[in-house]
């Protein structure tokens with residue numbers, strides 16, 4: 001057995017989501033792999049354990065455990081495979097282009113909210129608003145879905161993209177379009193603010209506003225346009241690159257961060273939109289740290305909070321993972337929570353972050369949380385939502 005540079009091993013194996021989750025779940029639980037990948041020494045092609053190889057590539061290992069002729073039974077820890085080396089922050093924050101500014105800016109900060117923490121239930125905020133383009137968690141998926149689509153096409157560029165978005169994913173894809181010279185047509189529902197529409201136009205996207213109220217309701221129409229115009233529809237709601245990017249980076253970096261902070265959280269709170277980021281974090285943490293609870297946050301029945309929505313409106317990944325509880329929050333509670341956080345700790349986060357904080361607070365008040373550390377995933381910053389917040393000041 002020896003460790004081989006991942007780029008020197010050829011495996012084109014396709015993996016169904018279920019198979020991928022089975023293989024990766026086992027790797028995360030055991031903390032490594034227990035057999036080698038058999039590779040042809042001349043061509044570099046994988047002969048045996050192709051699915052394991054494909055899964056390891058997807059989760060971003062740097063080295064693969066390889067043997068020739070027969071597979072060896074041997075345990076190799078994730079650390080030896082360079083699993084955590086995939087995250088490479090720029091030490092002195094110098095970046096060669098605006099794409100590098102995204103992925104070498106990770107991890108996004110994890111910050112203790114000293115004054116917003118309640119009664120020994122310490123709240124740690126992961127500030128996804130520190131991503132550079134849409135200033136939200138969505139930069140991660142805009143970047144990864146675009147890159148994967150480009151890779152698959154084998155071309156230098158994508159001519160045109162269409163996407164249904166509630167602003168943030170659209171901004172992230174629009175940024176990738178400017179970097180790669182493509183064009184985006186963004187479809188937004190009626191509930192998106194004027195600020196969101198203006199921002200998309202500032203980023204150079206064409207914007208079409210629909211009378212429908214949920215982004216997910218626009219998918220079929222957008223898929224039709226994509227077919228008619230030979231455009232690429234990345235489709236954040238179904239594209240597994242959404243799940244994979246959070247597994248490869250967001251969840252993994254959160255593990256490195258809790259190690260540095262010296263904590264193991266009792267629970268992680270997050271909002272559900274496509275369900276991409278929280279489902280992945282649930283999958284990762286439930287496998288790595290059995291005891292960590294996951295709480296999902298959705299808007300109260302019949303209400304809208306930009307970026308999150310109700311599970312029954314249709315989500316892919318949330319049904320593949322274990323979520324311990326869903327907490328419903330009203331737009332009013334979310335807005336008031338935003339003001340509470342900014343006036344306590346001086347950080348101005350968005351409305352879906354307010355909803356996440358309101359869920360944490362509600363569970364503390366209901367005596368559902370014991371003392372300990374809690375992680376709150378805050379998807380973006382508050383500056384996009386001043387219109388909606390103006391009535392609360």
Ligand code: PLP
Pocket residue numbers: 136137138166168169271272273274275276277278306307308350352353379380
């Ligand atoms: N919050 C905001 C502000 C968002 O833009 C989104 C997604 O659009 C979410 C939360 C939900 O994230 P996810 O799609 O990963 O569930």
